[in-house]
Amino acid sequence: MSTRARRTSFPEVVIERDTDTDESSDEEEEEEVEDDVVESDDPAEEEEEEIEDKKGKDVGGSSTADKKGKTPITISLKKVCKVCKRTGHQAGFQGATYIDCPMKPCFLGKMPGHTTVNCPHRVAMEFGVIPASRKRTHSSLDYVFERQVRHGVPSIKPAFVIPDEVNCAVIRYHSRRVTCLEFHPTNNNILLSGDKKGQLGVWDFGKVYEKTVYGNIHNCLLNNMKFGPANDGTVYTASSDGTISCTDLETGLSTSLMDLNPNGWQGPSSWRMLYGMELNAEKGLVLVADNFGSLHLVDARSNSKKGDSILIHKKGTKVVGLHCNPLQPDLLLSCGNDHFARIWDMRRLEAESCLHGLPHKRVVNSAYFSPLSGSKIVTTSIDNRIRVWDSVFGNLDTPSREIVHSHDFNRHLTPFRAEWDPKDSSESLVVIGRYISENYNGAALHPIDFIDISTGQLVAEVMDPNITTISPVNKLHPRDDVLASGSSRSLFIWRPKEKSEMVQEKDKSKIMVCNGKNSKKFGDGSDNDDSGDDFSSKKGKNLKHKKANMVITPCKSSKKKKP
DNA sequence: ACCACATGACTCC
């Protein structure tokens, strides 16, 4: 009732603001001067037109006869596989199920002998688990862990609570895909989100409509953010524009701590981008890593760069992740495109001083210490494997577990990152989005997976028929049983089913807020259940589900700051 | 329903 009233009251606000957004984004894109590498996807090659004899060997194309001539000519459109370009089979979606090209090895594990459809790893995850090795070494790193970390390792595993139902959402919140999410450290209902354009979203999902997008902080990808340790009303952000900013969440005013491109664009070989970021509260340091393999330290109090940059990964490669050990902040974990995650001691930090290198077969998207004891490390690599490295019960030369999981990274997606549940005292629950889709009642959906890294088993796969896009960005709430996920331009808040129902009964506010051009529809009196275009893409059209409990409303108000 | 486009890792030469 109340939602309906809100929906009809404020349609213009949404449309006006969104038009604004689109225009601004177009302008910015025109300014980008980049080499246009036109890929030649010749459609003629894909559909070979062949003139054949009367015996047309059609494989599914239509045949037409030339009615002018006496001898009819059959033209068959021979379909070729879009993957291997051969005839006789077709890769692609058949309904909601994707059929692999049989000429290629398994898409998931990259192993020959089977395709993704019958891949054992896809059916049951335990197949992809390599058990822990028990051999011990006695390196300096082992010593640090033994002395400072081991006592914090918990022994009893509690039951997992899985947020498995969408509680509220903002559809098309950002104008480009979401790149990172962060929960407020003290306010339970505030979620921060960064996007590909460098915009920062501040959403109070407790009040659903309370949402802001600050567009004047960065010019391109907002890769990482961290709340200010001394003041949780501020957030530090690192961007591909080469700057670190500190932004006041109330006003949106930001100060720049560092600019690695003070002379502007001088070509791709010199343009520095910032990816990994971490704060060391004890030392008052902001740590950032760039696309040339270097780590930069910035004093947060004086906003000045501290010392020279240090080469921590192979020269010229991206360092995408930084993480300080929760118990021992002097231990720094980094990961990047040189196929390594590395552990460093901040007290003697210099090039080549890495305590340990964790080797991977491909690029490492993320590496995180376990949130409580800091004794385990979970890494996500684009070789479709989640690796667990245990400093106490295993060693760091080889992973104590490898879990095959589909998170292969397509260049158009935000990289997948397996993230710990900060509330899980057993430090075994990890959440990660799944790339590969599954057929759920005729809909191709990409679930968000909860994995028990102590067994390698899939604890839960969470999906909603309304979310047809991949959800690469996921974050579990530090205190509540809440999952936030970023999927394309939208944000979703998940809660456990029972709790979600309780909330709904109480205030009946299970709401989806819609941004975007199509919001106009909602002001035009069309009913909720039929206005699905706003959150279903092409694949979503074969959904058999109803949008059930969700109410779609345009947003009531939104502060929006443009540069 | 179609197309163009954004865009990054990797292999090969």
Next chain:
DNA sequence: TGGAGTCCCTGTGG
């Protein structure tokens, strides 16, 4: 070592 070509279960807008 570096540039060109290839990969191709994306998502959006026109």
